[in-house]
Amino acid sequence: MKKLIALLAILPLLANAQTKDSVMIKRLSDEILRNGKAYDLLYQLTKQVGGRLAGSPQFAKAVQWGKITLEQQGADKVYLQECMLPHWVRGGKDQASITELDHKKTNRVLDVLALGNSLGTNGKTITAEVLMVASFDELEKRKAEVKGKIVYYNFGFNPTNIEPFVSYGQVGTYRVTGPSRAAKYGAVAVMVRSLTESTANDPHTGAMAYVDSLPKIPAVAVGPRDADYLWGLKAGYKVSLRTNGQLLPDTIGHNVIGELKGTDLADQIITIGGHLDSWDVNEGAHDDGAGVVHTIEVMRAMKAIGYQPRHTIRFVLFANEENGLRGGLKYAEQAKLNHEKHVFALESDEGGFTPRGFGFSMNTKAQLLQVQSWLPLLKPYGIDKLIDGGGGADIGPLKQTFGTPLAGLIPDAQRYFDFHHARSDVFENVHKRELLLGAVNMAGLIYLIDQYGL
Amino acid sequence: MKKLIALLAILPLLANAQTKDSVMIKRLSDEILRNGKAYDLLYQLTKQVGGRLAGSPQFAKAVQWGKITLEQQGADKVYLQECMLPHWVRGGKDQASITELDHKKTNRVLDVLALGNSLGTNGKTITAEVLMVASFDELEKRKAEVKGKIVYYNFGFNPTNIEPFVSYGQVGTYRVTGPSRAAKYGAVAVMVRSLTESTANDPHTGAMAYVDSLPKIPAVAVGPRDADYLWGLKAGYKVSLRTNGQLLPDTIGHNVIGELKGTDLADQIITIGGHLDSWDVNEGAHDDGAGVVHTIEVMRAMKAIGYQPRHTIRFVLFANEENGLRGGLKYAEQAKLNHEKHVFALESDEGGFTPRGFGFSMNTKAQLLQVQSWLPLLKPYGIDKLIDGGGGADIGPLKQTFGTPLAGLIPDAQRYFDFHHARSDVFENVHKRELLLGAVNMAGLIYLIDQYGL
Numbered sequence: 001m002k003k004l005i006a007l008l009a010i011l012p013l014l015a016n017a018q019t020k021d022s023v024m025i026k027r028l029s030d031e032i033l034r035n036g037k038a039y040d041l042l043y044q045l046t047k048q049v050g051g052r053l054a055g056s057p058q059f060a061k062a063v064q065w066g067k068i069t070l071e072q073q074g075a076d077k078v079y080l081q082e083c084m085l086p087h088w089v090r091g092g093k094d095q096a097s098i099t100e101l102d103h104k105k106t107n108r109v110l111d112v113l114a115l116g117n118s119l120g121t122n123g124k125t126i127t128a129e130v131l132m133v134a135s136f137d138e139l140e141k142r143k144a145e146v147k148g149k150i151v152y153y154n155f156g157f158n159p160t161n162i163e164p165f166v167s168y169g170q171v172g173t174y175r176v177t178g179p180s181r182a183a184k185y186g187a188v189a190v191m192v193r194s195l196t197e198s199t200a201n202d203p204h205t206g207a208m209a210y211v212d213s214l215p216k217i218p219a220v221a222v223g224p225r226d227a228d229y230l231w232g233l234k235a236g237y238k239v240s241l242r243t244n245g246q247l248l249p250d251t252i253g254h255n256v257i258g259e260l261k262g263t264d265l266a267d268q269i270i271t272i273g274g275h276l277d278s279w280d281v282n283e284g285a286h287d288d289g290a291g292v293v294h295t296i297e298v299m300r301a302m303k304a305i306g307y308q309p310r311h312t313i314r315f316v317l318f319a320n321e322e323n324g325l326r327g328g329l330k331y332a333e334q335a336k337l338n339h340e341k342h343v344f345a346l347e348s349d350e351g352g353f354t355p356r357g358f359g360f361s362m363n364t365k366a367q368l369l370q371v372q373s374w375l376p377l378l379k380p381y382g383i384d385k386l387i388d389g390g391g392g393a394d395i396g397p398l399k400q401t402f403g404t405p406l407a408g409l410i411p412d413a414q415r416y417f418d419f420h421h422a423r424s425d426v427f428e429n430v431h432k433r434e435l436l437l438g439a440v441n442m443a444g445l446i447y448l449i450d451q452y453g454l
Numbered sequence: 455m456k457k458l459i460a461l462l463a464i465l466p467l468l469a470n471a472q473t474k475d476s477v478m479i480k481r482l483s484d485e486i487l488r489n490g491k492a493y494d495l496l497y498q499l500t501k502q503v504g505g506r507l508a509g510s511p512q513f514a515k516a517v518q519w520g521k522i523t524l525e526q527q528g529a530d531k532v533y534l535q536e537c538m539l540p541h542w543v544r545g546g547k548d549q550a551s552i553t554e555l556d557h558k559k560t561n562r563v564l565d566v567l568a569l570g571n572s573l574g575t576n577g578k579t580i581t582a583e584v585l586m587v588a589s590f591d592e593l594e595k596r597k598a599e600v601k602g603k604i605v606y607y608n609f610g611f612n613p614t615n616i617e618p619f620v621s622y623g624q625v626g627t628y629r630v631t632g633p634s635r636a637a638k639y640g641a642v643a644v645m646v647r648s649l650t651e652s653t654a655n656d657p658h659t660g661a662m663a664y665v666d667s668l669p670k671i672p673a674v675a676v677g678p679r680d681a682d683y684l685w686g687l688k689a690g691y692k693v694s695l696r697t698n699g700q701l702l703p704d705t706i707g708h709n710v711i712g713e714l715k716g717t718d719l720a721d722q723i724i725t726i727g728g729h730l731d732s733w734d735v736n737e738g739a740h741d742d743g744a745g746v747v748h749t750i751e752v753m754r755a756m757k758a759i760g761y762q763p764r765h766t767i768r769f770v771l772f773a774n775e776e777n778g779l780r781g782g783l784k785y786a787e788q789a790k791l792n793h794e795k796h797v798f799a800l801e802s803d804e805g806g807f808t809p810r811g812f813g814f815s816m817n818t819k820a821q822l823l824q825v826q827s828w829l830p831l832l833k834p835y836g837i838d839k840l841i842d843g844g845g846g847a848d849i850g851p852l853k854q855t856f857g858t859p860l861a862g863l864i865p866d867a868q869r870y871f872d873f874h875h876a877r878s879d880v881f882e883n884v885h886k887r888e889l890l891l892g893a894v895n896m897a898g899l900i901y902l903i904d905q906y907g908l
Contacts, residue, residue, distance in 0.1 A: 030614045160484045162835055162891070199886060354866050356810075356838070381616055384810070384838035412808050412866060414887045432653060433868045437616070 021377055021451070024307070025444040029381055031301045032440050038297040039432040041069060042352070045292060046283035046427040053116075054277040054320035054327075055087035055251045062276050066256035066292070066317045073296055074303035075258030075315065083330035085253035085320050088117050090280055091244030094220055096191070098230065098239050101129060107237070110230070111201050111223035112191065113281060115175060115208040116323045118219040120244040121189075126150075126218070127240040128188050132231060136174075136181060147186030150239050152222070153178050154231045157197045157417070164197070164413045165350070168420075171195055172206075179219040180211035189241050190219040193227040195417065201225040202422040205279055207323040218243045253319045255327045258299060262312035265453075269335075270309075271345040271404075272298055272446055273316035275327065275394050282425040286416065289427075290352030290435060292317050294409070297439035298446060309450045311343065318394040321349065325393055332397035342404040344449050347392025348442060351419075352435040353411035357383055358445060359390015361399060361406040367454045371407075374448050381440050385410070405454055407445065409438055475831055475902065478761070482897040483835055485755045486890050492751040493886040495523060496806070499746060500737035500881040507570075508731040508774035508781075509541035509705045516730050520710035520746070520771045527750055528757035529712030529769065537784035539707035539774050542571050544734055545698030548674055550645070552684065552693050555583060561691070564684070565655050565677035566645065567735060569629060569662040570777045572673040574698040575643075580604075580672070581694040582642050586685060590628075590635060601640030604693050606676070607632050608685045611651045611871070618651070618867045619804070622874075625649055626660075633673040634665035643695050644673040647681040649871065655679035656876040659733055661777045672697045707773045709781045712753060716766035719907075723789075724763075725799040725858075726752060726900055727770035729781065729848055736879040740870065743881075744806030744889060746771050748863070751893035752900060763904045765797065772848040775803065779847055786851035796858040798903050800896060801846025805873075806889040807865035811837055812899060813844015815853060815860040821908045825861075828902050835894050839864070859908055861899065863892055 032038075045065060052062040063080065070078045096110040114120065131149040133139045139151065153174045157167035172195065179190040194204035201223035210216045220243060222230065256276060262268065274291020278284020299315045319327030335342055346358075362368045372386045391399065391406030398404040411434070419425040486492075499519060506516040517534065524532045550564040568574065585603040587593045593605065607628045611621035626649065633644040648658035655677035664670045674697060676684060710730065716722065728745020732738020753769045773781030789796055800812075816822045826840045845853065845860030852858040865888070873879040 029616075033613045159487045162483075164887075197887065354808075354868050414808050414891070415885055418885075431869055431872075433618075433651065437868070 018377065021448065024447055025377055025381070027305045028301050028443040028447060029440045031304050032297060032436050032443065035304065036297055036436045036439065037073065037300055038293040038435050038439050041293045041296060042285065042289050042430060042435065043427055045289050046285045051280045051282055051284060052276065052278050053088070053280040054085040054253055054323065056280065059253060059277055063254045063256055066276055069296060070256065070258035070299070070315060073300040075299060076261045077259045079257055080254040081257055081330060081334060082252060082254055083319055083326050084250040085326050086324040087248040087251045088323060089246050089248060090114060091120060091246050095242040096220060096239055098237050101236050101238055108226070108229060110226045111203050112220040113203040113205040114243040114245045115219045115221060116205055116279065117208055117210070117247065118179065118243065118245045119216050120246065121218050121242050125240050125242040126188060127238055129238050132234065139181060143185040146182060149187055150189045150191060150241065151182035151187045152191040152230060154193050154227065156193050157195070159197060164417050167197070168195055168417060175206050175221065176208050179208055179217055180214045183214045183217045187217060189217050191222050191239070192219070194221045194224050196224055196420065196422070198224055198418040200418070200424065202424050204421045205281060206421045255319045255331055256317040258315040260299060260302060260309050260313045262309050265310045266312050268311045268341045268343045269314055270311045270343060270446060270449060271314045271316055271395060271398065272442065273318055273394055274348045275321035276317040277320050277322050279322060279421050282423050283427055285425050285427050285430050286351035286419050287421065287425055288321065288349045290430060290438065291348035293435070294348040294439045294442055298443045301439070301443050307447070311450050313446065313450065321393050328394035328397045332401040335398070336401050342398050342402045344454060345395035345398050345404050346407045346409070346442060346446060347395045348409040348438060349392045349394070350409060350413060351411050351416045352430045352438060353413065353415060354434045355382055355409055355411050355438045355441045357385035357387060357410040358407045359387050359410055361389065361391045363403055363405055367405055370454060377448065378441055378444050381444060382437055383441050409442055411438060472831065475905070478901055479831055479835070479898040481759045482755050482901060483894045485758050486751060486894045486897065489758065490751055490890045490893065491527065491754055492747040492889055492893050495747045495750060496739065496743050496884060496889065497881055499743050500739045505734045505736055505738060506730065506732050507542070507734040508539040508707055508777065510734065513707060513731055517708045517710055520730055523750060524710065524712035524753070524769060527754040529753060530715045531713045533711055534708040535711055535784060535788060536706060536708055537773055537780050538704045539780055540778040541702040541705045542777060543700050543702060544568060545574060545700050549696040550674060550693055552584070552691050555690050555692055562680070562683060564680045565657050566674040567657040567659040568697040568699045569633070569673045569675060570659055570733065571662055571664070571701065572633065572697065572699045573670050574700065575672050575696050579694050579696040580642060581692055583692050586688065593635060597639040600636060603641055604643045604645060604695065605636035605641045606645040606684055608647050608681065610647050611649070613651060618871050621651070622649055622871060629660050629675065630662050633662055633671055634668045637668045637671045641671060643671050645676050645693070646673070648675045648678050650678055650874065650876070652678055652872040654872070654878065656878050658875045659735060660875045709773045709785055710771040712769040714753060714756060714763050714767045716763050719764045720766050722765045722795050722797045723768055724765045724797060724900060724903060725768045725770055725849060725852065726896065727772055727848055728802050729775035730771040731774050731776050733776060733875050736877050737881055739879050739881050739884050740805035740873050741875065741879055742775065742803045744884060744892065745802035747889070748802040748893045748896055752897045755893070755897050761901070765904050767900065767904065775847050782848035782851045786855040789852070790855050796852050796856045798908060799849035799852050799858050800861045800863070800900060801849045802863040802892060802896060803846045803848070804863060804867060805865050805870045806884045806892060807867065807869060808888045809836055809863055809865050809892045809895045811839035811841060811864040812861045813841050813864055815843065815845045817857055817859055821859055824908060831902065832895055832898050835898060836891055837895050863896055865892060
């Protein structure tokens with residue numbers, strides 16, 4: 001009964017808080033939906049900077065763009081945080097074609113893209129018989145046949161999965177570890193089916209990682225329609241392959257950091273970010289231009305409505321997610337050296353589609369229940385789920401270093417893998433309102449975290 | 455305590471039912487996501503039949519396509535239900551241009567589409583000064599200025615609304631009633647801003663309705679970018695307009711109906727449908743090709759997994775939603791004449807985007823709570839809300855006639871009004887997985903209704 005009375009006593013306070021919060025979130029939402037700059041900033045980043053692989057001249061241009069943009073949009077302070085970046089270059093056009101064994105006339109030119117970090121064919125075209133396998137299990141069973149061949153992995157997305165990220169999680173290992181697993185048995189190169197369910201033929205690149213003790217053989221992703229064609233052939237074909245990838249010495253790059261200075265909790269830091277780097281073959285519009293402009297938009301909107309945060313809020317454009325995670329690692333390392341206090345971090349790196357929820361990696365059930373209690377405040381803006389599990393690659397090191405609770409924006413993902421790491425990840429495939437709504441909900445969540453902590 | 459014991463006694467039964475249901479829904483989902491025909495059928499309907507305004511030869515072709523397709527996909531019975539259709543024809547290219555008063559040189563050709571049901575300019579080009587108003591309120595205030603002019607209504611979507619259908623509901627009246635409201639004060643024609651937030655210039659047509667006692671003046675929708683341009687000019691301009699709309703005598707058309715025969719409840723009917731007609735200027739891909747192929751896909755999947763429904767399920771392609779609702783009215787009228795028992799109806803007419811929920815118009819709170827108790831069964835397929843309020847235009851007459859409980863599929867709507875009634879509503883703007891997921895959830899809901907009734 002005492003508890004009940006206590007509860008009844010604070011109910012009006014809770015109701016007032018909810019009203020104040022819903023008014024603030026509505027102000028942020030109206031500001032973003034009326035005057036949002038995210039879409040125009042994305043146009044600049046995709047069309048005027050373009051593809052921006054870590055280590056490239058375009059990436060350096062993106063850093064300058066990020067710094068100027070954070071300044072123009074009203075950050076209290078903007079600075080660059082130096083870090084070393086991997087420096088992989090594609091080096092030229094990736095080429096592949098398929099021919100019947102014992103014939104000279106090409107049956108089909110294949111649309112391929114060398115995988116990130118993979119080494120090229122040394123200025124030559126290599127030609128070898130293709131061994132097609134459906135899985136690592138089949139590779140193991142047929143390992144005696146591998147020597148001297150080009151291995152093609154056909155493992156694709158499972159269409160019965162509802163969430164495409166589940167499918168990606170199931171097959172990603174073919175791209176990442178497939179080359180070395182085939183090299184172990186003497187393969188001379190590897191081809192993988194692109195990680196997508198798209199109905200187009202665009203190949204999808206992405207990072208792979210060699211096992212250092214094994215030969216570093218060339219590796220490409222094959223466009224989905226060409227992959228269907230290949231798989232239909234079964235056996236009796238050779239592929240000619242020419243790629244030009246090189247791994248140059250590490251180079252200097254930067255995280256770009258904007259700050260809104262906190263008030264009563266200025267020594268406690270909330271981080272919100274996306275990654276500035278992209279693959280070289282596209283404009284990095286969804287991956288992760290969307291996360292970059294989401295981040296900047298949240299800051300712009302807070303300034304525009306005159307919101308003064310309690311915590312110091314860091315708006316971070318991370319330097320290198322795609323092939324090394326060096327930006328996120330550096331950010332956490334430097335935070336540790338500076339004895340900073342990181343209370344929460346949020347990343348947007350699943351595209352600029354209609355937001356549906358946030359996923360959280362919390363330290364306690366109580367923290368999860370607390371953020372879940374805010375669902376009624378975010379539901380009017382299209383958020384239907386605040387679930388256990390989530391974050392982002394770039395903010396992961398904060399959790400490892402400080403135990404910082406993390407969250408990741410969950411947009412609708414049905415179209416994501418049509419564009420992910422493919423040439424089609426361009427500005428035209430991002431929808432203005434879908435993009436802005438992501439920023440609306442990120443602003444709302446950050447506001448609540450800033451007000452109430454965890 | 456008795457209640458508790460009774461509840462405990464049936465708990466295992468409930469758990470078994472949930473397991474059986476989740477297995478069945480998973481089977482339907484897998485069947486649709488693996489072998490679904492909806493996307494290919496949509497290709498046929500949009501590319502081989504094309505735009506299909508009620509009363510047009512293309513609509514007659516669509517009826518034949520619908521009949522053959524329902525038969526091929528395994529309906530127990532397929533028949534056509536005759537109904538009279540309105541017969542509006544656009545009659546030629548709609549033209550408009552704007553010129554400064556007292557000048558002859560055209561400043562800009564405007565992209566316009568005559569509104570459905572509107573009458574043309576009688577083979578002439580009419581030229582008159584434009585009076586631009588922001589709202590009906592402003593029209594009323596300036597009614598003395600209207601005579602002899604072309605009235606332009608600039609009322610647009612409110613960007614701060616999260617749900618685009620809310621915006622559409624707020625401004626739709628300008629398109630429907632705007633022409634007669636201006637004619638009342640002597641306007642010679644009306645132009646309305648297209649009902650969209652799209653960043654393209656495609657104009658969006660749609661039905662208007664004349665007040666019979668007032669002059670029937672021409673009326674067009676203006677492309678959004680041209681609307682911005684117009685509105686920026688404020689005053690001092692004349693518009694030249696030529697449209698060719700004609701309302702011909704009513705003509706004969708058909709609803710297309712497929713049935714799966716019920717078993718123990720065969721005399722009770724569940725209806726699921728979309729509308730076969732579309733506007734003439736596009737392929738009617740989202741509106742409502744998606745609803746048509748959703749409907750057929752649910753039937754196909756039930757047959758494919760060998761599901762035998764308890765109720766008789768009717769799969770209805772309604773003849774005329776866009777400019778008359780004659781299909782839905784006829785369907786309910788005939789059902790009444792036949793003394794049919796209609797226990798539930800579901801429509802898909804909000805596009806082929808990722809499904810997010812269903813909206814229900816029930817007769818009792820208990821019915822709503824019952825369907826809401828199924829949320830855990832549909833959540834794995836992306837449904838996050840089962841809300842009060844919803845249905846569909848074509849099934850509305852069933853509710854009026856029999857009190858039949860209704861539901862409507864709620865897809866993500868952020869992109870819907872980019873395409874709605876515009877030339878851009880084409881096959882290429884529908885995403886295969888998003889489309890199929892709509893059918894998955896419709897199949898799941900119909901299965902549950904069929905098993906448990908309401």
